[in-house]
Amino acid sequence: MKNGLPVKEKLFLSGNEAIARGAFESGVKVASAYPGTPSTEILENLSRYEGVYSEWAPNEKVALEVALGASFAGVRALAVMKHVGLNVASDPLFTSAYTGVRGGLVIVTADDPSMHSSQNEQDNRNYAFAAKIPMLEPSDSAEAKEYTRLAFRISEEFDIPVLLRTTTRVSHVKGLVERGDVEKSRILPGIVKIPEKFVMLPANARKRRTDLEKRLEKLREFAETFPENRVERGSRKMGFITSGVSYLYVKEAFPGASVLKLGMAYPFPENLVKSFAEDIEELYVVEELDPFIELHVKAMGVSCRGKELIPSIGELNSYIIKSSLAGGNPPEEFLEPVGIPLRPPGMCPGCPHRGLFYALSKLGVFVAGDIGCYTLGFLKPLSAMDSCVCMGASIGNAFGMEKALGRDALGRIVAVIGDSTFIHSGITGLIDVVYNRGFSTVIILDNRITAMTGQQPNPASGKTISGESTEMIDLESLCRAIGVKHVYTVTPHDIDSTFNLVKREVERPAPSVIITKSPCVLLPEERMREKTLYRIITDRCNGCRACLKLGCPAIEWIGIDKEEAVNPGFREKQKGYARIDHLLCNGCTQCIRLCKFKAIIKDE
Amino acid sequence: MNKSITNILFSGVGGQGILLASEITAFAMIKAGVDVKKSELHGMAQRGGAVVAHMRYGDKVYAPVIEPGSADIQVAFEMMESLRYLPLLKKDCKVIVNTQKILPLSVSTGGEEYPSDIPGKLSERGLSVYTIDAIAVAGAVGEVRTVNMVMVGALSCFVPVEEKIFLDVISERVKERFVRVNIEAFRKGRDIIDRVKAEKTV
Numbered sequence: 001m002k003n004g005l006p007v008k009e010k011l012f013l014s015g016n017e018a019i020a021r022g023a024f025e026s027g028v029k030v031a032s033a034y035p036g037t038p039s040t041e042i043l044e045n046l047s048r049y050e051g052v053y054s055e056w057a058p059n060e061k062v063a064l065e066v067a068l069g070a071s072f073a074g075v076r077a078l079a080v081m082k083h084v085g086l087n088v089a090s091d092p093l094f095t096s097a098y099t100g101v102r103g104g105l106v107i108v109t110a111d112d113p114s115m116h117s118s119q120n121e122q123d124n125r126n127y128a129f130a131a132k133i134p135m136l137e138p139s140d141s142a143e144a145k146e147y148t149r150l151a152f153r154i155s156e157e158f159d160i161p162v163l164l165r166t167t168t169r170v171s172h173v174k175g176l177v178e179r180g181d182v183e184k185s186r187i188l189p190g191i192v193k194i195p196e197k198f199v200m201l202p203a204n205a206r207k208r209r210t211d212l213e214k215r216l217e218k219l220r221e222f223a224e225t226f227p228e229n230r231v232e233r234g235s236r237k238m239g240f241i242t243s244g245v246s247y248l249y250v251k252e253a254f255p256g257a258s259v260l261k262l263g264m265a266y267p268f269p270e271n272l273v274k275s276f277a278e279d280i281e282e283l284y285v286v287e288e289l290d291p292f293i294e295l296h297v298k299a300m301g302v303s304c305r306g307k308e309l310i311p312s313i314g315e316l317n318s319y320i321i322k323s324s325l326a327g328g329n330p331p332e333e334f335l336e337p338v339g340i341p342l343r344p345p346g347m348c349p350g351c352p353h354r355g356l357f358y359a360l361s362k363l364g365v366f367v368a369g370d371i372g373c374y375t376l377g378f379l380k381p382l383s384a385m386d387s388c389v390c391m392g393a394s395i396g397n398a399f400g401m402e403k404a405l406g407r408d409a410l411g412r413i414v415a416v417i418g419d420s421t422f423i424h425s426g427i428t429g430l431i432d433v434v435y436n437r438g439f440s441t442v443i444i445l446d447n448r449i450t451a452m453t454g455q456q457p458n459p460a461s462g463k464t465i466s467g468e469s470t471e472m473i474d475l476e477s478l479c480r481a482i483g484v485k486h487v488y489t490v491t492p493h494d495i496d497s498t499f500n501l502v503k504r505e506v507e508r509p510a511p512s513v514i515i516t517k518s519p520c521v522l523l524p525e526e527r528m529r530e531k532t533l534y535r536i537i538t539d540r541c542n543g544c545r546a547c548l549k550l551g552c553p554a555i556e557w558i559g560i561d562k563e564e565a566v567n568p569g570f571r572e573k574q575k576g577y578a579r580i581d582h583l584l585c586n587g588c589t590q591c592i593r594l595c596k597f598k599a600i601i602k603d604e
Numbered sequence: 605m606n607k608s609i610t611n612i613l614f615s616g617v618g619g620q621g622i623l624l625a626s627e628i629t630a631f632a633m634i635k636a637g638v639d640v641k642k643s644e645l646h647g648m649a650q651r652g653g654a655v656v657a658h659m660r661y662g663d664k665v666y667a668p669v670i671e672p673g674s675a676d677i678q679v680a681f682e683m684m685e686s687l688r689y690l691p692l693l694k695k696d697c698k699v700i701v702n703t704q705k706i707l708p709l710s711v712s713t714g715g716e717e718y719p720s721d722i723p724g725k726l727s728e729r730g731l732s733v734y735t736i737d738a739i740a741v742a743g744a745v746g747e748v749r750t751v752n753m754v755m756v757g758a759l760s761c762f763v764p765v766e767e768k769i770f771l772d773v774i775s776e777r778v779k780e781r782f783v784r785v786n787i788e789a790f791r792k793g794r795d796i797i798d799r800v801k802a803e804k805t806v
Contacts, residue, residue: 170644174644175668176639176640223618248666248668249664251667317669318666318667331674334673334691335695338725340684343652343654346653347654348651376651555712
């Protein structure tokens with residue numbers, strides 16, 4: 001109750017939760033995604049709504065193809081991915097603009113400016129232009145829900161998929177959202193054969209190409225009066241054209257200015273922009289990453305300022321905008337930062353990957369890496385990763401190095417790739433190795449789950465997104481079927497066996513696959529498991545630091561000074577000893593194997 | 605600067621329940637009838653990395669993140685984390701510090717030193733510091749995982765929302781069997797800081 005009036009029920013949702021809610025309210029029937037920060041929670045949330053089929057696909061290309069198929073069958077469909085996922089899905093993306101849709105098709109791309117959790121910060125608005133697909137850009141959770149609904153309607157009205165672009169600060173910001181009613185598409189589900197629309201061989205594709213221009217022309221007209229391309233009149237002295245989260249920063253930084261907020265990033269409402277610009281003395285374009293809007297405004301012959309003042313790298317915020325533009329009045333002084341130890345994320349205590357990376361650091365081979373928790377193997381003290389580019393790249397990278405160096409490469413290179421990443425796009429790389437007579441050693445780090453994004457099941461986990469049991473891909477059999485003759489499975493907690501196996505296989509002049517298999521310690525069943533904990537007998541520890549080379553957060557170094565070192569139990573020159581923190585220890589036993597003095601024992 | 609907006613910065617370490625704490629606070633604000641935005645960074649939280657959440661509330665909130673020099677209150681769930689975002693804090697920012705130490709790997713393996721006299725470092729910069737041994741309070745309540753609710757209780761002394769609203773939100777948002785212990789943790793945190801506040805004003 002506020003002022004005696006009942007407050008309409010509002011939900012407090014993240015942008016991702018709001019998109020899931022918006023898809024549900026749009027009557028979406030099929031949704032497919034591959035997990036990736038900052039997009040993951042969209043499907044996780046949608047899978048909890050009744051009446052929606054949700055799935056984790058093996059990769060984003062499959063996700064989009066599934067959603068497009070569902071659209072062909074006349075239902076509303078959603079495909080969700082992070083920005084780099086759209087690169088993987090770009091093949092069906094471009095041609096889906098030609099086929100168009102039956103049921104509304106919405107494709108979510110969640111971009112990550114500043115690379116909070118990504119390997120690059122590409123601006124996926126460029127895909128809308130390149131693929132000739134309309135794109136909506138919400139600024140906050142309320143718009144995220146509303147724009148999802150609009151996107152489905154636009155898709156059906158204009159016979160075209162619609163891209164919905166968020167960024168980290170839209171996907172992961174919570175705000176108030178009004179609940180809406182569930183609507184029904186007017187499209188009837190069923191099998192309808194329309195070969196001239198769905199069969200994109202050249203003769204048909206040329207016609208659809210021409211048709212696409214007609215559809216875009218209609219969309220351009222629509223964009224001129226689309227209510228979410230809105231002018232907020234303020235002072236004529238300063239005017240801003242902006243979109244997405246940048247709009248919020250502009251409102252914060254220059255509350256009195258005139259603003260043209262583009263809810264639709266593409267196609268571009270040229271007349272609206274011209275008429276807005278006519279009234280403004282100084283026109284600025286504020287957008288994160290590329291000068292996408294700015295280039296278009298300038299190409300129209302309208303003068304404006306943008307990236308000459310505002311950075312094109314990383315996220316913006318209201319402070320950056322205030323300090324980039326005259327009249328911004330940013331706070332002039334604030335506290336200096338102090339130097340404190342960094343706290344980067346690391347592998348968890350008991351993480352199975354740690355055993356493998358310890359073995360790899362001992363071997364000193366070139367480790368072609370991949371995308372997942374195990375990319376943290378790059379960090380000190382393990383420092384056992386030498387390249388990391390994109391999903392699935394490890395195998396191709398290792399194989400390319402091998403072909404470049406010939407016999408010199410034997411025994412010196414391995415590829416490491418997680419179970420989910422291998423299924424996503426590693427299998428084809430392995431086929432290349434076998435087919436083209438390579439001798440690469442590929443290590444599949446099988447922790448039974450897609451861990452980095454928060455434990456989503458994958459085709460090798462034996463569970464679906466909703467937790468139902470399903471067929472479990474047998475990675476050993478899969479690799480053998482590809483033609484790899486040497487496939488071995490090892491428990492990475494057993495560091496000696498892992499070390500010996502990798503050492504033997506890198507020397508083998510034939511393709512080999514090593515599967516290091518042990519469940520992620522964050523899995524619910526692992527968390528519940530009764531664990532044997534270990535402790536270090538201080539009298540036996542001589543401070544050699546061998547166990548610390550694992551970089552396990554549960555092992556702590558306690559420094560002692562010269563005076564203390566003369567006490568019983570210490571050696572004369574001992575500088576300290578190791579201790580195991582029982583609140584953190586998961587009982588993985590890796591450290592026991594490294595202690596030559598048998599100082600680590602079961603805590604009974 | 606938008607004067608009707610209050611900015612709260614939550615900082616700490618993955619696994620401390622910071623997101624739930626900021627969630628409870630946000631729901632209390634919503635119940636009190638104001639607009640709220642809360643920005644989180646996901647992805648790395650479970651792996652022991654530094655965690656931060658920005659919360660802004662007032663009549664109408666636009667930007668989702670706190671700009672430098674404008675945080676009114678910082679709730680630091682781990683002592684060293686109170687120093688990580690100094691440039692975001694207002695000069696007279698109230699800093700509530702849990703004196704619990706969680707050592708980053710570089711410190712626990714002996715490579716770097718944990719900073720000394722952290723409350724002193726904060727005070728000498730002119731910030732109002734309120735320390736609380738939240739893990740001891742949580743332990744006394746009987747559930748160490750309620751550290752986050754002790755901190756929400758401490759924070760509640762500085763926001764214009766009645767205690768009852770917080771208690772209602774905790775009852776609604778926390779699993780039923782944990783409600784009692786969480787409420788107790790909240791009350792302890794609130795009482796301790798209330799007393800400190802009273803002493804400071806004397």
